[in-house]
Amino acid sequence: MLGTPIALDSLRRAVIEAGATGVAPWSTNAIECRLPREEITALADRLAMLGVSCQFLAAADTRATGGDFTLAYVFAPTRLSPAVNVLVAVPSAAACFPSLATRSFAASRFEREIHDLFGLVPQGHPDLRRLALHQYWPEGYHPLRRDTGPRTDFVDAGEPFPFRHVEGEGIFEITVGPVHAGIIEPGHFRFSVEGETIVNLETRLGFVHKGTEKLFEGLPFDQAPALAERISGDTSLGHVLAFCQALEALAGCPVPPRAGWLRIVLLELERIYNHVGDVGMIINDTGFSFGHAHCFRIREELLRLNERLTGHRLLRGAVVPGGVTGPIVTASLPEAATTVEKLVAEFVEIARLCLDNTTVLERLQGTGRLSPSTATEMQVVGLIGRASGIDADVRRDVPFAAYGEVEVRVPLYETGDVWARTMVRIDEAREAARLIRTTAGHGVEEATQVRLPPLTAGTHAVGLVEAWRGPIWHWVRAAGPASLDRVKVVDPSFRNWPALEYAVLKNIVPDFPLCNKSFNLSYSGNDL
Amino acid sequence: MIADIGVAVGQVLVVGMGAPLLVGVLRTLKARLVGRRGPSPWQPYADLRKLLGKEVVVSTTTSWVFRATPYVLVATTLVTALIVPVSSARPPLAFAGNIILLVYLFMLGTFFLALAGLDAGSAFGGMGSSRGVAVAALAEPTIIVAVFALALRADTIDLGLVVERFGQEPWLAANPAHLLAFAAFFIVMLAETGRLPVDNPATHLELTMIHEAMVLEYSGRYLALVEWAGAMKLFLFMTLLANLFVPWGLTGPAGPGAVLLGLLALAAKLAVLTGAVAVLETTVAKLRLFRVPELLAGSFALAFLSLMAVILFR
Numbered sequence: 105m106l107g108t109p110i111a112l113d114s115l116r117r118a119v120i121e122a123g124a125t126g127v128a129p130w131s132t133n134a135i136e137c138r139l140p141r142e143e144i145t146a147l148a149d150r151l152a153m154l155g156v157s158c159q160f161l162a163a164a165d166t167r168a169t170g171g172d173f174t175l176a177y178v179f180a181p182t183r184l185s186p187a188v189n190v191l192v193a194v195p196s197a198a199a200c201f202p203s204l205a206t207r208s209f210a211a212s213r214f215e216r217e218i219h220d221l222f223g224l225v226p227q228g229h230p231d232l233r234r235l236a237l238h239q240y241w242p243e244g245y246h247p248l249r250r251d252t253g254p255r256t257d258f259v260d261a262g263e264p265f266p267f268r269h270v271e272g273e274g275i276f277e278i279t280v281g282p283v284h285a286g287i288i289e290p291g292h293f294r295f296s297v298e299g300e301t302i303v304n305l306e307t308r309l310g311f312v313h314k315g316t317e318k319l320f321e322g323l324p325f326d327q328a329p330a331l332a333e334r335i336s337g338d339t340s341l342g343h344v345l346a347f348c349q350a351l352e353a354l355a356g357c358p359v360p361p362r363a364g365w366l367r368i369v370l371l372e373l374e375r376i377y378n379h380v381g382d383v384g385m386i387i388n389d390t391g392f393s394f395g396h397a398h399c400f401r402i403r404e405e406l407l408r409l410n411e412r413l414t415g416h417r418l419l420r421g422a423v424v425p426g427g428v429t430g431p432i433v434t435a436s437l438p439e440a441a442t443t444v445e446k447l448v449a450e451f452v453e454i455a456r457l458c459l460d461n462t463t464v465l466e467r468l469q470g471t472g473r474l475s476p477s478t479a480t481e482m483q484v485v486g487l488i489g490r491a492s493g494i495d496a497d498v499r500r501d502v503p504f505a506a507y508g509e510v511e512v513r514v515p516l517y518e519t520g521d522v523w524a525r526t527m528v529r530i531d532e533a534r535e536a537a538r539l540i541r542t543t544a545g546h547g548v549e550e551a552t553q554v555r556l557p558p559l560t561a562g563t564h565a566v567g568l569v570e571a572w573r574g575p576i577w578h579w580v581r582a583a584g585p586a587s588l589d590r591v592k593v594v595d596p597s598f599r600n601w602p603a604l605e606y607a608v609l610k611n612i613v614p615d616f617p618l619c620n621k622s623f624n625l626s627y628s629g630n631d632l
Numbered sequence: 633m634i635a636d637i638g639v640a641v642g643q644v645l646v647v648g649m650g651a652p653l654l655v656g657v658l659r660t661l662k663a664r665l666v667g668r669r670g671p672s673p674w675q676p677y678a679d680l681r682k683l684l685g686k687e688v689v690v691s692t693t694t695s696w697v698f699r700a701t702p703y704v705l706v707a708t709t710l711v712t713a714l715i716v717p718v719s720s721a722r723p724p725l726a727f728a729g730n731i732i733l734l735v736y737l738f739m740l741g742t743f744f745l746a747l748a749g750l751d752a753g754s755a756f757g758g759m760g761s762s763r764g765v766a767v768a769a770l771a772e773p774t775i776i777v778a779v780f781a782l783a784l785r786a787d788t789i790d791l792g793l794v795v796e797r798f799g800q801e802p803w804l805a806a807n808p809a810h811l812l813a814f815a816a817f818f819i820v821m822l823a824e825t826g827r828l829p830v831d832n833p834a835t836h837l838e839l840t841m842i843h844e845a846m847v848l849e850y851s852g853r854y855l856a857l858v859e860w861a862g863a864m865k866l867f868l869f870m871t872l873l874a875n876l877f878v879p880w881g882l883t884g885p886a887g888p889g890a891v892l893l894g895l896l897a898l899a900a901k902l903a904v905l906t907g908a909v910a911v912l913e914t915t916v917a918k919l920r921l922f923r924v925p926e927l928l929a930g931s932f933a934l935a936f937l938s939l940m941a942v943i944l945f946r
Contacts, residue, residue, distance in 0.1 A: 278755040278839075286836040300921060389840075391832040391918030397666040463829065463917040613759065614840040614921045 110154055112186040115179075118154060119188055122147035131353065131566075133502075136189040141201045144177070144192055148207050151179050151188075157483065158204050159184060160566075161214035162579045162592035163222045165250045167196055169562060173224060175201060176564065176579060176592075182483075182494060183501040184568065184575065194224055203229040210483045210599060221248040221317075236310055236631070239263050247318055250589070270296035270304045278613065282311045289627035293616075300612040305605045309630050316632040320591035328588070332578070333420045336595055336629030341374040341419045342571025343593070343629075346578040349504060350567030351425045354582055355556040362550040363427035364506030365543045369437060370414070370422055371505070372536035375572040376444065377406040379529040379536075380451050382624050386526055387458045389618045390467040395458035402451050409443055427553030437544035441537075448537040455530050459523075468523040472619030474607040475520055484603045486574015486596040488623060491528045492520035498570035510542050520607075525622040532572075558585030573597060573626070595629030639891060640714060640724035646895065647713040647871075651863035652676035654870070654906060661910035676863065683856035691752045691849060701748035702850070702857035708741040709864040716868050717875050719894040721796040721882045730789045731779045735772065738824070741861065742768045749846035756838045760845025763921065767823050767830065767842060770928035774820045778813040778935040782876060784942045785809065791876070799879040807945060812938035814877045819931035821869040823924070825862070828913040830924050840918070867902075870909075874901035 112133055120127060124137035124147070139147060148158060160178035167173065172193040180187035194201050203226035205212035215226035216235040223246035226232070237245075240260045246252060270277075276297050282290035290311035296304040316335055323331055332347035333340040345367060352359060359367075384399025407417040413432045414422040422430045458464050474484070476493035489496060497514040499507045515531035517524035559582035567578040574596030583589035600623065608619045656673035663670020690698065714725035715734050729737075742764065749761035783789045785804055786797040798804055823830040826843035838845060847858045875882060881897025919927060 276755075276758075278759065280755075280839065285838050389837065391828050391835070392916075393662065393834065394666045394914055397668050401667070461915070461917065463919070466923075467917055467920060612921055616839050617837040 110156065110181055110186060114154055115151070115156065115186055115188045118150045119147060119190070122150050124190065130187075130189050133185050134187040134189060136191065138191045138193070141175075141192045141194055144190070145202045145204065145207070147190065148179070148204050148211075152207065154181075156181050156188075158208040158211040158214075159187075159483070160577055160579070160594060161204075161211055161218070162590070163194075163218045163224060163248070164564075164581055164590040164592075165222065165248065166581075166589075168250060172196065173199065173222065175218075175224075178566070182480075183496045184498060185502045189566075199223060200225040200227050202227055205229045205231070208483065209481060209602070213598065213602070220246070222246050223249065233266060236313060238310055238313075239265060247315060250321075265308055267294050267306050267308075268304060272298075274298055275303065282308075291627050295613065295616070297613055300614070302608050302611055302613060302616065305608050305616075307601060307605060309601065309627060312628050312631040314628075314632065317591055317593060321589060325586045325588070328591075329424055330420075332593075333418075335593055335632070336597070336626040337418060338378055339374070339571050339573065339576070339595065339626065339629060341370050341423060342569050342573075342576050343578070343595075344420075344423045345371060345505075346567040346569040346571075346576040346593075347580070347591070348423055348425045348567065349569065350565050350578040350580040351556060351559075353565035353567065354559050354563055354580060357426065357554060357556050359427045360551045360554060361506065362546065362548075363552045365546040366428040366432055366552060367423060367505040368507060368510070368543045369440075369540050370419055370428070370432070371569070371571065372539050373406070373410055373413070373444070374419055375536045376448060376533050377403050377410065378572045379533040380406060380447075382621070383451070383455055383526055383529050383533075385621050385624070386468070386522065386618065387455075387464065389621050390464050392458060392461065392464050395454060395464070398454045399451065402447050402454070405447050406444070409440060409447075413440060424553065426556045427551075429553055433552050437540075441541040441544040444537050444540050448533055451533060452530060455526075459526075465523070467615075467618065468526060469519075469521060471522040471615050472607045472611055472622060473519070473521045474603055476518060478606050479520060479603065482603045482606070483599065485599045486570070487528050487532065487572070488525065488600050488603060489574070490515060491517045491524035493518040498568055498575045502568060504567075504569060506543065506546070510539060512539070522618055522622040559587075561585075564590075571596070573624075573629075574600070593629075593632060595626055595632075597625035597627075597630040601625055601630055636724060639720070642891070643718050643724060644710060644713050646718060647864055647867055648710070648860075651860070651867035652680060654867050654902065655863045657903075658906050658910055661907065662913055665910060665914040676859075680856050680860060683851075683859070684853055686852040688852035688854055690851075690854075691754075693753045694751045694849075697744070697747045698751040698849070699854070701744045702854045702861070704744045705741045705861035706857050706864075708737045709861045709868065712737045712868055713864065715791065716871055717792050717795045717882060718871055718898065719882075719891045721792045721799060721879070723792050726790060726792045731783060731791055732776070732789070734791065735775050735779075738865070739768065739772060741865070742824075745843075745846050745858075748849075752849040754849060756841070756845045756848050759839075760841055760843070760848070763842045764846050767924060767928070770925055770932070771820045771823045774816050774928065774932045774935045775824075777932065777939055778816040778820070779876070781809050781813040781935065781938040781942050784939070795875055795879045795882055798876075799882055805877075807941065809938040809941035809945065810877065812934045812941060814873070816931045816935035816938060817873055817877070819927060819934075821873060822909075822912075823928060823931075825866040825869055827866075827909065829916045829919045830927070832918050840921075870902055870905050871898065874898060874905055 119137050123143045124139045127137040130136035156179050159180045162176045164174045172195050175192040177190040178187055203215055215229055218224050220236040240258045278295040280293040282292045292308040294306045295302055329344050332344045335343045380399050381403045384396045387395030410419050411417045413435050414430050422432055474492045479492035495516050500512040513535050515528050561582055561584050564581040569576045577594040579592040580588050581590040604623050608616055656676045660670045660673045715723055715729050717723045746761040746765050749757035786794040826833055831842040850858050882894050
């Protein structure tokens with residue numbers, strides 16, 4: 105499917121043949137339409153033949169305005185362009201819809217989440233165990249329905265979560281977490297092992313469910329970007345950028361060109377400091393403390409640079425709806441680019457020293473293999489995908505900010521092991537430094553911010569950003585001129601967590617931390 | 633008589649008090665080697681004092697084994713401290729035991745530690761115990777064979793006499809067997825004391841641990857004892873390595889001057905060894921768990937070759 109571009113026209117033809125109405129352009133290289141809910145599986149099959157599958161699914165409680173719930177599907181090929189946005193109405197009287205779980209792995213996850221949070225039943229879904237809500241949430245409590253208020257009567261029902269159970273001679277279960285020895289977020293890992301070999305792993309997340317999407321509904325409008333920045337601390341910029349892009353798309357208001365260039369600088373700064381830290385952590389998990397000490401020294405320098413440029417070590421407060429603000433507007437970017445280049449060159453040197461050590465290399469190669477076929481079936485996204493042969497990068501494929509005006513080189517590895525994921529990070533950090541240098545000199549002294557016009561109630565839009573982990577989606581629906589009634593956030597972690605369960609199979613237990621670190625998925629971004 | 637008691641007490645004090653410093657110096661050196669400032673070499677003393685002052689939390693599922701193990705560990709290492717030639721070639725308890733007793737005193741500690749790991753019933757303890765026992769079972773024959781290679785050369789299995797003989801006739805050491813046995817013993821020391829590349833003493837990752845997983849359930853006073861015994865074990869293994877293979881500075885009958893000389897020589901030798909271990913731990917990554925048996929099999933092969941060399945070149 106990759107490599108053969110799909111024409112938007114063939115998508116248009118497919119949706120019209122499937123019975124869609126109101127087919128209209130949506131954004132560049134995307135259309136939107138409405139479809140009766142019974143037709144969704146037929147459409148999915150039709151689109152599958154074109155190599156297009158479900159990439160995104162959000163539900164919204166629109167009973168107050170239309171009397172029905174709304175499902176918003178985005179069907180697109182792996183490279184996310186061209187895309188078709190399909191709106192499906194689900195009447196509250198019969199709160200169910202046909203499941204696409206057996207057709208798209210991503211859809212199966214979205215549907216489970218919708219089942220928990222909206223109480224809409226995906227019919228034919230093979231695994232409707234709870235995903236987002238834990239056992240102590242009362243039956244029939246669906247927090248994202250608009251008429252659901254806060255509740256405090258949470259009691260532990262005493263029912264354990266129905267994990268997949270492996271039985272057999274010598275099979276031993278190891279339970280890890282949700283509280284861990286290191287300073288990491290909570291998640292439960294249940295291993296079934298035969299000796300030291302992992303035969304099954306099941307992760308249970310949701311321990312840091314914060315009701316983020318519910319918070320967006322009631323929060324004063326000017327505070328919403330700050331909430332977006334706090335969805336996942338290490339991806340502050342990626343999330344706020346996706347959120348702001350969605351608002352700007354809703355308002356139909358492009359940002360000034362200089363803001364686009366500055367957004368590239370900011371997003372790449374976030375990518376570099378995370379990749380440098382990750383490589384350090386991966387090396388540390390092999391017991392090679394040299395790499396860890398130096399990567400973290402470099403990461404600290406990068407964080408200090410972030411603080412000089414934006415006033416915040418994690419780049420918060422710089423991206424706002426309508427553009428970019430803060431010290432970066434007046435900062436000398438060529439100077440910053442020189443600092444970044446120096447630090448990244450040092451990082452590459454450190455990484456080379458570590459990977460030249462055969463004892464380190466031996467731990468990384470062949471460990472935690474996620475084969476390209478498994479990765480494709482599981483619709484893995486972002487850097488994990490690029491380490492497993494999936495050639496997709498939103499920066500290049502669906503350019504946002506000013507990425508359309510620069511060339512983005514996307515690294516690609518086929519082996520899908522810890523080594524490949526390390527190499528993708530090193531290559532991307534290098535490329536990010538180059539992008540910062542390329543964009544540093546653009547449009548000095550131009551405006552960086554515009555005022556957004558009021559929003560139109562009932563309209564919806566998507567902000568899509570390639571953050572350091574992978575694509576972040578923010579789907580927003582306006583409730584009034586300055587309020588939103590639904591914000592659906594998809595962090596790449598949500599898409600990639602299940603792939604870890606497959607990558608570790610047939611590995612040994614002591615190699616799990618290494619596999620996990622090489623994925624480095626966000627718990628907070630998954631749990632929302 | 634009183635002098636003998638003095639030597640015995642002195643030796644236990646040197647091992648008991650010196651061990652945390654050895655661990656501290658090793659940590660500081662490792663930190664400096666990767667460009668960090670690192671903690672002070674005296675940090676382990678502060679850690680032990682802190683742990684001694686903390687309350688002990690013990691799982692309700694444990695038996696007496698769990699409570700007894702820290703004391704067994706400390707007791708066996710302290711007795712071992714009296715058998716190993718630390719400051720002179722006549723260790724205080726030399727009459728009571730030889731190389732074989734020494735090896736099995738260490739093994740007794742390991743045995744109890746493995747039981748204690750299982751006792752609390754947590755998945756990590758069991759995992760650590762199974763790994764720990766696997767490593768110990770592979771390391772044990774190497775120690776015996778390596779030390780026997782030396783004993784055969786010196787015609788005695790009394791540790792003190794081996795040291796004395798090599799001290800008096802240094803040309804005995806000019807033999808390939810000596811070098812091979814040293815290499816074998818060095819690898820086993822790393823495995824037995826939970827150092828890289830076998831185990832990572834600095835990790836917080838439960839799933840990768842060996843020694844640390846077995847002691848994961850310990851807290852407070854018990855943990856202090858376990859840590860202290862671990863430090864003493866490292867000290868004793870390094871002392872054995874230093875004094876058995878390079879017996880300079882150790883004399884037979886102990887006088888105050890000779891003991892002092894022996895201690896100074898030991899300090900110098902330990903400093904060199906600690907440096908070597910720090911450099912090694914900085915330049916290698918941890919081995920994949922299933923490579924550990926290969927490493928230990930290699931060390932056994934070295935020890936065995938050493939024994940053969942002794943017999944052939946006699």
